Amino acid sequence: MAVSQPESSNPKSPERRNFFFQALAGMFGSLLVAFPFLSGLGVLLDPLWRKSNEGEMIRVGSLDALPPDGTPVKFPVLSDKRDAWNKFSKAPIGAVYIRLLPDKVCEAFNVICPHAGCYVDFLPERRSYLCPCHRSTFSIDGKINDPKSPSPRGLDPLLVEVRNKKELWVKFQNFQTGRSDRVPMA
Numbered sequence: 507m508a509v510s511q512p513e514s515s516n517p518k519s520p521e522r523r524n525f526f527f528q529a530l531a532g533m534f535g536s537l538l539v540a541f542p543f544l545s546g547l548g549v550l551l552d553p554l555w556r557k558s559n560e561g562e563m564i565r566v567g568s569l570d571a572l573p574p575d576g577t578p579v580k581f582p583v584l585s586d587k588r589d590a591w592n593k594f595s596k597a598p599i600g601a602v603y604i605r606l607l608p609d610k611v612c613e614a615f616n617v618i619c620p621h622a623g624c625y626v627d628f629l630p631e632r633r634s635y636l637c638p639c640h641r642s643t644f645s646i647d648g649k650i651n652d653p654k655s656p657s658p659r660g661l662d663p664l665l666v667e668v669r670n671k672k673e674l675w676v677k678f679q680n681f682q683t684g685r686s687d688r689v690p691m692a
């Protein structure tokens with residue numbers, strides 16, 4: 507005589523299948539909720555672990571742009587700029603003056619005046635730099651020209667390299683203003 511088994515003890519019963527599908531749906535639903543939450547958390551925390559582009563070697567121009575007489579040329583410095591939540595490709599992050607020294611060696615200065623952060627201008631007729639804000643003057647080699655200049659130090663030199671015979675690369679860095687020693691910006 508055949509003995510019928512209770513329905514719940516059958517491994518393929520509809521109740522077990524329902525439980526399995528409900529558990530699966532629950533897990534899937536949790537993942538759907540967690541994914542945007544974790545993505546949002548990543549965006550929120552991104553500035554905390556992001557590194558600044560300052561201090562990196564950046565290509566700024568060509569050796570061909572430098573006059574042989576040593577007159578400095580201003581180059582914008584472009585890099586992937588980031589503010590707290592956005593990233594901009596090849597945006598200006600500063601500028602440098604580069605000039606040719608004898609033997610194709612180059613010299614570079616940050617254009618920012620160490621007094622209070624204005625951009626200095628190079629005056630070809632005087633062969634020197636002038637800050638338009640409070641009139642600090644700097645000689646062509648970046649030193650303070652006039653003892654009355656309010657700038658506490660000379661222009662900030664930057665490492666410059668010629669790569670692949672013509673490319674000008676600069677280790678770009680900003681420094682704190684208003685102090686006599688050179689302290690890189692964080």
Ligand code: FES
Binds near residue numbers: 620623637638639642
């Ligand atoms: S910012 Fe240049 S002299 Fe004041």
